[in-house]
Structures are given as C-alpha cells and as structure tokens.
Amino acid sequence: MKVLVINCGSSSLKFQLIDSVSEQCLAKGLCERIGIEGSMITYAPAGGEKEKKVTPMPDHTEAIRLVLEALTNPVTGVVKSLVEIGAVGHRVVHGGEKFAASVVIDDEVMAAVEECNDLAPLHNPANLIGINACRKLMPSTPMVGVFDTAFHQTMPEEAYLYGLPYEYYKKYKIRRYGFHGTSHSYVSKRAAEVLGKKYEDLKIIVCHLGNGASVSAVKNGKCVDTSMGLTPLEGLIMGTRSGDMDPAIIEFLAHKEGKNIDEIMNVLNKKSGVLGLSDNLSSDFRDLEDGYHKNNDNAVRTLKTFSYRVAKYIGAYAAAMNGVDVICFTAGVGENAPLVRTFVCEYLGYLGVKLDQEANGKRGEDIAITTSDSTTTVMVIPTNEELAIARETVRLVSQA
Numbered sequence: 001m002k003v004l005v006i007n008c009g010s011s012s013l014k015f016q017l018i019d020s021v022s023e024q025c026l027a028k029g030l031c032e033r034i035g036i037e038g039s040m041i042t043y044a045p046a047g048g049e050k051e052k053k054v055t056p057m058p059d060h061t062e063a064i065r066l067v068l069e070a071l072t073n074p075v076t077g078v079v080k081s082l083v084e085i086g087a088v089g090h091r092v093v094h095g096g097e098k099f100a101a102s103v104v105i106d107d108e109v110m111a112a113v114e115e116c117n118d119l120a121p122l123h124n125p126a127n128l129i130g131i132n133a134c135r136k137l138m139p140s141t142p143m144v145g146v147f148d149t150a151f152h153q154t155m156p157e158e159a160y161l162y163g164l165p166y167e168y169y170k171k172y173k174i175r176r177y178g179f180h181g182t183s184h185s186y187v188s189k190r191a192a193e194v195l196g197k198k199y200e201d202l203k204i205i206v207c208h209l210g211n212g213a214s215v216s217a218v219k220n221g222k223c224v225d226t227s228m229g230l231t232p233l234e235g236l237i238m239g240t241r242s243g244d245m246d247p248a249i250i251e252f253l254a255h256k257e258g259k260n261i262d263e264i265m266n267v268l269n270k271k272s273g274v275l276g277l278s279d280n281l282s283s284d285f286r287d288l289e290d291g292y293h294k295n296n297d298n299a300v301r302t303l304k305t306f307s308y309r310v311a312k313y314i315g316a317y318a319a320a321m322n323g324v325d326v327i328c329f330t331a332g333v334g335e336n337a338p339l340v341r342t343f344v345c346e347y348l349g350y351l352g353v354k355l356d357q358e359a360n361g362k363r364g365e366d367i368a369i370t371t372s373d374s375t376t377t378v379m380v381i382p383t384n385e386e387l388a389i390a391r392e393t394v395r396l397v398s399q400a
C-alpha cells in the first residue's frame with residue numbers, strides 16, 4: 001500500500017509518500033507560507049530533481065490539492081492516480097489522555113482531538129485543518145491519526161503528576177504528557193532489533209536531540225518517563241526553549257523587564273535554549289560545534305551546559321528504571337553531533353560506558369558507539385517518524 005504521511009503546521013505542511021512494502025519514501029516535500037504572501041511548494045521524487053514552485057496557497061485545502069497534483073503529475077509524479085494512495089497518516093501533536101494509541105479518523109475522533117486543542121493551541125488546530133483538507137479532497141481514503149503524546153501514556157502517575165494542587169489535574173488535566181512519542185517508540189524498538197534482543201527485556205533511554213529535544217525512559221517496551229511535560233517547554237535545554245527552570249523566574253523577569261506573561265513566554269520558547277545561552281550565537285549545533293573548535297566562549301559554555309542537562313536526565317532515568325541497558329541518541333543533533341555525544345558520555349563512567357571514538361565519528365547508520373566491553377551500550381539510531389506513522393497507518397487500516 002502507498003501511504004501519504006502528512007505533518008501539518010499552522011503555515012506549513014510536510015509530506016511523504018511511502019510504499020509500505022518496501023518501506024521506501026517515493027516522494028517528499030513541503031508547503032510553506034500557507035495563507036501568507038509568497039507561498040511555495042517543494043517537491044522531490046525519490047532519485048529525482050527537487051523542484052520549488054512559488055504559487056498562491058490561500059489555505060491548507062489548496063496546499064493539499066497542490067501536493068496531490070505534484071504526486072500525480074504525468075512527468076514527475078510517482079502515482080498515476082489518487083486511487084493508488086491507500087491511506088493517509090496524519091501526525092497529531094496532542095492526544096491528551098484520550099488517545100493512548102493511533103486511531104482511524106472519523107467525526108467522533110475529530111471532535112475528541114478538538115477537545116485537546118487547549119493543551120496544544122499552536123499545533124492541534126493546524127493538525128485538524130490538515131486532516132479536514134485531506135478528507136475533503138480524498139473522501140473515500142481512510143485516514144489515521146498518530147499522536148506525539150500516545151507512546152507516553154503508559155507513564156505511571158508518579159511520573160506524570162506535578163507537585164501542584166490535585167484539583168488542577170482533575171479540573172484541567174494539568175499533568176506531564178510528553179512529546180516526540182513516535183520517535184521515542186521507533187528508536188527504542190529499532191535499538192532492540194539492531195541488538196537482536198527482545199524489546200520487552202530491555203531498559204532503554206532515548207535522547208531525541210533535535211531543535212526540540214526530549215529524553216525518555218522505556219522499560220520492558222513501555223514508556224515510564226519522559227522529559228517534556230504539559231507542553232514541549234519542559235525538560236532539556238533546546239534550540240530556543242529554556243527547558244526546566246525555577247518557575248519563580250517568570251515573576252522575577254516580569255518585574256525586572258516590565259514584561260507581561262505573553263512576552264515572557266515568548267522569551268522562554270523562542271529566545272532561550274542554546275540560542276539564548278550562547279548570547280545569540282546560534283540555535284544551530286553546527287555553528288556551536290564550529291565555535292567550540294575555535295574556542296568561542298559562548299559556544300563552549302552552551303555545549304557544556306546542554307550536555308550536562310542531558311546527562312542529568314540519563315541519570316534520573318537510570319534511577320527510575322533501576323538500571324539501563326541501552327542509551328540511544330537520535331534526531332538532528334543526536335545523530336550528527338559526535339562532540340555532544342562525547343560530552344554526555346563523559347558523565348556516564350558510573351554506568352560502565354566506554355565510548356568507541358571511531359564508531360562515534362560515523363554518520364547515518366544504526367550503530368553502537370561503545371566498545372564491546374562497555375557495560376551499557378550507547379547507540380546512534382537515526383529516527384524516521386514518517387515511516388513510523390506509515391507503519392501505524394497500515395496496521396490500523398488493515399485491522400479496520
């Protein structure tokens with residue numbers, strides 16, 4: 001079956017068409033500036049030329065229509081007609097407590113996702129718009145929703161509750177949910193597969209280090225803790241997000257800088273993280289690594305502080321699981337920044353971690369980067385959220 005995977009944001013939309021048998025990506029692309037002047041679509045068939053076209057996209061329905069047109073284009077398209085697309089898998093950011101697994105989308109599911117909008121006001125409404133646009137243009141194609149939060153729904157109460165009045169949990173469902181679940185699930189399963197071990201027998205820590213970053217603890221095939229919370233602001237220091245901090249800083253900054261809540265939240269989400277910590281050097285780890293090699297103080301401080309926070313979470317999750325067998329690095333930074341992996345692993349001597357520097361220098365493959373006598377295995381596993389969504393979509397559609 002050919003599965004169209006859609007990841008819809010408020011003004012952008014990423015797509016991939018995946019053949020579920022070969023698990024190969026047949027074509028992929030991106031629509032940008034939807035509803036804004038200067039919208040454009042980028043389309044790349046596998047092994048073909050990437051093309052970019054500036055074209056009006058007043059709304060998401062038009063964006064999806066252009067995606068379908070590109071996929072069925074007689075010259076550069078990869079399918080003859082839309083009938084060949086057997087199902088659509090949608091990434092949905094927040095499934096709240098309602099969705100502990102992926103679901104086939106119907107009107108009832110749409111209403112339930114809408115109820116989670118409060119929990120992810122920037123993401124869920126955009127996801128719903130994308131689903132609605134697809135349903136309009138492909139009314140008889142089954143659609144599946146795959147939630148970023150679902151994998152973390154197995155967390156026990158002691159991991160997901162905050163030390164806040166319990167009534168807020170009862171009234172508003174304020175609790176930790178976690179994100180990047182599709183990636184944490186894919187990577188932890190893949191690690192077990194690569195090692196030839198049973199997923200259910202392992203204690204795995206996954207460090208998903210991208211622009212957004214989170215760590216999760218996966219014990220015997222179930223997530224037992226993760227670093228993001230009610231929102232993706234909690235946890236690690238990220239590209240531009242602060243991660244964990246004393247909540248009283250908000251009040252302190254409000255007084256000192258004369259900022260209101262919205263302005264402060266904007267600082268915490270968009271101007272903090274490695275961008276802020278490096279005194280605005282960059283939010284991109286390529287620049288920070290570059291700076292580190294040139295002895296730039298801002299880069300050194302930032303990489304050290306970022307890595308220390310990752311190492312602390314690994315320690316916390318080794319404690320939560322009473323041990324750890326495998327630690328995985330994934331996503332843009334986790335897969336491509338050997339320096340960050342080295343800094344993190346320097347803290348892990350107590351886990352018997354012995355880094356193999358040659359393996360740590362490789363890129364783009366599923367690989368163990370520790371020596372054979374290392375007590376804990378550290379691996380790099382490239383994530384593939386689109387493939388994971390396609391797999392989930394096929395699984396659900398075949399059951400229906």
Ligand code: ADP
Nearest residue numbers: 209210211212283284285286331332333336337
């Ligand atoms: P997201 O999906 O959260 O936007 P990604 O997982 O794509 O993020 O990661 C993007 C980040 O990965 C970039 O901002 C950059 O910091 C980092 N990155 C990508 N390539 C490299 C590289 N070769 N070396 C170091 N860091 C890299």
